[in-house]
Amino acid sequence: MEKQWWHTKTAYQIYPKSFCDTNGDGIGDLPGIIDKLDYLKDLGIDILWLSPIYCSPLADQGYDISDYYNIDPRFGTMEDMDRLIAEAKKRDMYILMDLVVNHCSDEHAWFRKACEDPEGEYGKYFYIEDCPDGKRPCNWRSYFGGSVWEPLPGHQDKCYLHMFHKKQPDLNWENPKLREEIYTMINWWLDKGLAGFRIDAIINIKKPLPWQDYPADRADGLCSAGEVLKHADGIGAFLSEMRDRCFLPHGAFTVGEVFNEKPEELPDFIGDHGYFSSMFDFNETIFGGSGNGWYDQTPITPNDYRSCCFASQKKVGDIGMLSNIIENHDEPRGVSRYIPEGECSIPAKKLLATMNIMLRGLPFIYQGQEIGMENVEFQSIREVNDISTLDEYQVARKAGLTPDAALKAVNRLSRDNARTPFQWDASANAGFTDGTPWLPVNRNYTRINLASQKNDPDSVYQYYRRLLALRKDPRYAETVVYGxxxxxxxxxxxxxxxxxxxxxxxxxxxxxxxxxxxxxxxxxxxxxxxxxxxxxxxxxxxxxxxxxxxxxxxxxxxxx
Missing domain, CATH: 2.60.40.1180 (Golgi alpha-mannosidase II)
Incomplete structure (x- = not known):
């Protein structure tokens, strides 16, 4: 494996909507991130990944992009973004944005034009098919439940494909004109000074064509998106083209959200000449998954966690470098997931940090992880915002679970667990905002917050600082990074x-x-x-x- 500039770094994911609000509207913003750069630098962070801040109707919290070239006013302005890049550079820090190009928003100009003329140029930017009498081209299930096919607005005899939310129409990567649009956009951002991208849901850009049904795995007669991915071949042509046209000329760092890769494909994905610099290790997050839904997922034990980590390390070996996570915006809080119920103490949180961050690979810290933030305890499904959690609650209810049992089942894995505001201190709203937070603050914020840990040498926060410092300590860096x-x-x-x-x-x-x-x-x-x-x-x-x-x-x- 050839050594790269990013190997010795530590990365940190910011969920901007929940990080720091400076204008009192209850939503985190870019000025808030700029205000906290010194905090992050002192923690030991070098690379910042921002979850989407592009213009979006927020059907899926920004992963439905309506304008790739502009910052959503909720988060600030393009001038704020330029200032963030500049301020980070002053501190020898690097900014990554989320690259979401499997799909866009149904409010994007491309899709609106496709609806006006499905047979025209922009109709070919999407997967639009004839659906006579509502007959769907295939029986695939969306990641968020229900069919992947939705009637095309203004054309009830046609439908469009959405692997995720119905407001997230999939982009047709088979169309070279669409790919050119994407590459132009990527290069525009890299020219502005971005260090690279975290690449969202990228494995989905290649569909198994022509459309066909696969065996149903639930009573709804549909098959899972995971099953669909098994039948898609040829994604490498798209990924290598994107690498050669965008990433290589800029020396960009890229980390892919990749599921379902085959072991023999690892060199293609993250080898010295791979599509991406790195990819996330999801071995622990997918453990115990069930086709029936979250309610049927097997909880992971300490021995299972150990086996998952070691299996990933063995699989990758010296091919490349994984990006290791304990949690992210799509997962529950790691200390509530990987530490058995009733055992989530301060030493346990430190142990989990040690076991993960000392693995071979690039550590990705998720905001709040460094202070040991825990899962939320939902009192009612009405407190839930996440569309995936709401769908899984209904799946559990249809399977016969009581409302209380269904709530407990989805509470354990809900994405909202990681999306509650960062707990800066014990003041109102955990110091996140002077207004009303878009998502309620975790009720435990007076007990778990940064201010209470900042000057405590025995705190989770200070332990993270010492742990991350080992990656840069000349006495140990070679062994910790490359050993x-x-x-x-x-x-x-x-x-x-x-x-x-x-x-x-x-x-x-x-x-x-x-x-x-x-x-x-x-x-x-x-x-x-x-x-x-x-x-x-x-x-x-x-x-x-x-x-x-x-x-x-x-x-x-x-x-x-």
Whole structure:
């Protein structure tokens, strides 16, 4: 693997709508992000990924774009965006935007023109088909429920394809004119000074054509989008063209949201000459998934989490570098997901951070993760904003769950868990806004907030700062960033441990994923305790005793 400038960095995802509001309208904005750049730099962040801030009707929180060339007034102005890029550059920080080009908004000018003349130039920018008597071209199910086909406005004998929300018509990548429009837009943003993009839902741009039905997997007679993806071949032609036309000439950093890739395709995606610089590891997030819906998903255990992480590391090896996450805007809070119920303590949050960030790959921190923000406890489905959660609630109810049971099932995985406002302090609305927040603040904000942790050396926040600093510490950087990863103690119940090895040294990362102590025999001599989430480490001869949820990083002799 060739070394790249971004390998030594740490990335941070900002969900702008919920980060920091400076004008009191209850919605976070670009000036708020600029105001917090010094905070992020001090945390140890180098790369900032902004979830969509383009003009949008917000049917899917900005992932339905109505104008790729303008900033939505809710978030600020293009002048604010230019200032953000400039201020970040002053701090040696890099800005990524969300690239959403599988679909646009039904309020985009392209789609409006397609509705006016489905047979014209813009009609070919989308997948528009004849639907006589409402007969659909195929039985695919949208990611948000229901058929992917919707009647075309003004043309009841025609329908258009939307793999996501009905207000998100899919763009027809088979059309070279459409691709040219996209490449022009990408290069326009890169020319403005963006460092690159996080690339949304990109695996969906290639459809298996011609349209055909696949076996139904629910009573609605439809098949899942995941099943559809299995039958789509040839996406590489699109992705390599986009790389060559846009990313390579600008030296851009790109990280793909990629599901369903085949192991043999990994070099194509993230090898030295891959379509993208990196791709997210979703192995842990998809664990236990069920075709029946969220209500039937198997909760992940500590041993499962360990197995998922190690499987991803083994699969990628030295092909490239994954981007590792604990949570993001589409997932619940990681501490509420990967720490068993009733065990979500401060040491447990630090252990989870240690196990994830010390993996080989680029760490992506999601806003609020660094202070240990937790899931929301919805009292009613009426408190839910997320369209995906609302759909899954109905799926659970139709499966026979009571309202309370259905609410509990979707609460565990709701995207709203990560979208509540950042908890800056214990003042009204957690210091996020002087107005009424667009989404209610998590009720635990007086207990969990940045202000209470900022100057506390034992806080989750300060632990994250120390952990992220290891990636830049010249004593350890080569091993942490590029060292091999070798799992150890895999047969020990609820112990997650691995070596990070380089020619210079061997680090042992080890955590007790239980509430009670565990004693382990080491095969290497401890030379130094590099980081410890508890005040002390009990050692005796070649054994160590880890307290409940204790995590340590040890510099050990290399004869392991």
């Amino acid at each position: 091999d990863l070798v799992p150890v103690f895999e047969d020990q119940d609820r112990v997650m441990a691995y070596y990070r090895t380089s020619a210079a040294q061997t680090l042992l990362v080890i955590g007790n994923y239980k509430t009670e102590p565990q004693t382990l025999t080491l095969s290497s001599k401890i030379r130094k305790v590099v980081l410890n989430n508890l005040p002390q480490l009990k050692t005796e001869g070649d054994t160590i005793t880890l307290e409940g949820y204790q995590a340590v990083i040890l510099d050990v002799s290399s004869d392991s």
